[in-house]
Amino acid sequence: MHRGKNILVLFSFILLTGCRLGQEYQREENISPPVAYNYTAMQSENIADIPWWELYQDGVLTYLIEEALCNNLNLYAAAARVKQAEANLGVVRSNLNPRVNYGAEGSYTFSTIQNQENVSAFVPISYQVDLWGRFRNLNDAAFQSYLASEEAYRNVTITLISSVANAYFLLRDLDNRLVISQNTAESWKDNLDIITARNRAGLISEVDVNQAIIQLEEARTLIQTFRRLRQQTENSISILLGSPPFDIPRGELLQDQILPPSPPAGLPSELLDRRPDILVAERSLQAQYYINGATEALQYPSLTLTADLGASFLDPSSAFASLGAQLFGPLFNSGENKKRYEIELARSEELLANYKNSYLNAIREVEDALIAVETYELELESRRTQMESANRALELSWVRYENGVTSYLEILDLQRSSFNSMLSASEAMQLKLSSTVNLYLALGGGWDLSSDEINRNVNSE
Numbered sequence: 296m297h298r299g300k301n302i303l304v305l306f307s308f309i310l311l312t313g314c315r316l317g318q319e320y321q322r323e324e325n326i327s328p329p330v331a332y333n334y335t336a337m338q339s340e341n342i343a344d345i346p347w348w349e350l351y352q353d354g355v356l357t358y359l360i361e362e363a364l365c366n367n368l369n370l371y372a373a374a375a376r377v378k379q380a381e382a383n384l385g386v387v388r389s390n391l392n393p394r395v396n397y398g399a400e401g402s403y404t405f406s407t408i409q410n411q412e413n414v415s416a417f418v419p420i421s422y423q424v425d426l427w428g429r430f431r432n433l434n435d436a437a438f439q440s441y442l443a444s445e446e447a448y449r450n451v452t453i454t455l456i457s458s459v460a461n462a463y464f465l466l467r468d469l470d471n472r473l474v475i476s477q478n479t480a481e482s483w484k485d486n487l488d489i490i491t492a493r494n495r496a497g498l499i500s501e502v503d504v505n506q507a508i509i510q511l512e513e514a515r516t517l518i519q520t521f522r523r524l525r526q527q528t529e530n531s532i533s534i535l536l537g538s539p540p541f542d543i544p545r546g547e548l549l550q551d552q553i554l555p556p557s558p559p560a561g562l563p564s565e566l567l568d569r570r571p572d573i574l575v576a577e578r579s580l581q582a583q584y585y586i587n588g589a590t591e592a593l594q595y596p597s598l599t600l601t602a603d604l605g606a607s608f609l610d611p612s613s614a615f616a617s618l619g620a621q622l623f624g625p626l627f628n629s630g631e632n633k634k635r636y637e638i639e640l641a642r643s644e645e646l647l648a649n650y651k652n653s654y655l656n657a658i659r660e661v662e663d664a665l666i667a668v669e670t671y672e673l674e675l676e677s678r679r680t681q682m683e684s685a686n687r688a689l690e691l692s693w694v695r696y697e698n699g700v701t702s703y704l705e706i707l708d709l710q711r712s713s714f715n716s717m718l719s720a721s722e723a724m725q726l727k728l729s730s731t732v733n734l735y736l737a738l739g740g741g742w743d744l745s746s747d748e749i750n751r752n753v754n755s756e
Contacts, residue, residue: 315428317588320581322567347735348460350555351728355546356463359536363459364452366537373444373451380437380444387437390430393422420602427592436585443578450571457736459535461729466528467549468725473521475717480514483710487511490703503703510707514714549724555731566657570739573657576650583643590639593632596624657737664734671727678723682716689713 348360364370425431487507494504530540547553567573601619625632689709695701 314426315431315588316591317428317432318584320584322577345740347555347740348456350553351460351547352553353463353546355544356460359463359532359543360456360459362536363455367455367535368537370448370451370455371537373448377441377444377448380441384434384437384441387430387433390423391425391434393420418604420604422600424598424600426598427588427595429589429592429597432585432589432592436582436589439578439582439585443575443582446571446574446578450575453571453736453739455535457732459532460732462528462532462535463543464549464552464725464728464732466525466532466543467545467547467552468721469521469525469528470545471549471721472718473518473525475714475721476514476518476521479714479717480511480518483507483511483514486706486710499703506703506707510711513711517718549721552724552728554727566654566661566739570653570657573650573653573739576646576653580643580646580650583639583646587636587639587643590632590636593635594625596622598622657739660737661734664730664737667730668727668734671723671730675720675723675727678716678720682713682720685709685713685716 349357423430487504490499490504490507493499494501529543532543533540567577599621601617601621603617689706689712692701692705692709696703696706
């Protein structure tokens with residue numbers, strides 16, 4: 296009796312004093328964020344986690360983004376990966392609990408003295424003691440992988456939103472440039488008719504006619520180019536919305552789009568908790584630290600406690616029970632377990648490099664977006680001034696041409712300058728709009744999903 300109590304005390308001591316192998320993760324040891332961004336034109340405040348696309352006040356853009364969030368297939372795939380990670384966490388977590396099975400057996404023994412018949416049922420129970428924290432490490436690794444899948448879902452979400460917004464603004468730009476090209480071609484066709492009539496009247500040479508034809512065909516060529524690009528952009532948006540290609544609805548004209556205020560950049564250290572791609576890399580690194588500890592434990596012995604409970608159906612009073620313990624450990628395997636551990640250590644070095652690289656890339660993307668927002672604003676102002684000046688110069692040149700002061704070549708040059716300046720102004724507006732989108736994307740803001748919200752979205756998909 297005392298021996299049984301001693302065994303129980305020993306087992307309890309083992310359960311309570313089991314150590315845990317592995318290195319504890321510390322963010323501060325891996326990342327040293329700069330104090331501020333190199334480009335400091337923006338205020339250092341926290342970015343608001345708001346649906347930033349609503350700041351453009353274009354109902355169609357908001358509608359398209361909402362449709363993409365409901366139907367995008369990449370988002371469905373990311374949701375499925377969250378489900379997989381959650382299920383895997385449940386599988387790994389089950390190893391922390393005892394295993395209880397059931398069984399039954401029957402036998403009939405023939406003997407020259409007396410035949411014996413027996414039918415019994417039994418319940419074997421086993422529990423592998425987590426001596427070295429292997430199962431706890433595997434459980435924590437699975438949990439970090441699950442969190443990484445949630446951050447990956449967030450990353451797909453904000454990337455999808457920015458992709459739809461950028462594609463929509465590009466579509467409105469192509470709409471605008473197509474209209475500019477069509478109107479220009481019509482105007483140049485009228486000019487060609489006038490030049491042709493004057494040539495037939497012997498007032499000008501055929502050279503002017505041919506130059507007018509060349510310029511008209513340039514505009515007609517661009518019409519087909521913009522038609523093609525516009526259709527391809529519509530097709531791209533359709534796929535983002537999880538649909539076969541269809542005619543994308545339009546909202547505000549490009550020139551009527553509202554330019555929202557640029558978001559404050561905040562501090563570089565805030566990216567560590569805001570950018571989902573960085574958090575994916577960090578969660579993966581944390582998971583690997585736990586895997587390192589679990590793999591190291593394979594080099595040491597394991598202890599399994601067993602118990603069997605049962606009884607005979609033919610004689611219910613003959614119940615039986617047994618307790619036992621099994622100790623297993625590697626004796627000789629040519630250093631296999633050690634090499635496995637070294638592989639995982641090298642894997643953690645790889646993931647650490649990926650984590651640091653993802654953070655450096657994030658800082659670069661923010662720096663690029665900050666300078667883009669300012670310079671595209673200035674570029675847009677210059678393009679608009681250029682367009683106004685080109686149009687005014689063209690008007691004056693026509694007066695000079697009608698009075699015989701200048702040649703038609705000057706008209707052609709200024710027509711081309713006016714046309715190109717209108718196209719450039721349209722593109723500059725699109726680039727300015729996209730620069731604000733890219734800044735929100737680089738900062739990781741505008742889509743603050745809690746774990747509960749992700750789970751609701753995952754379960755609905």
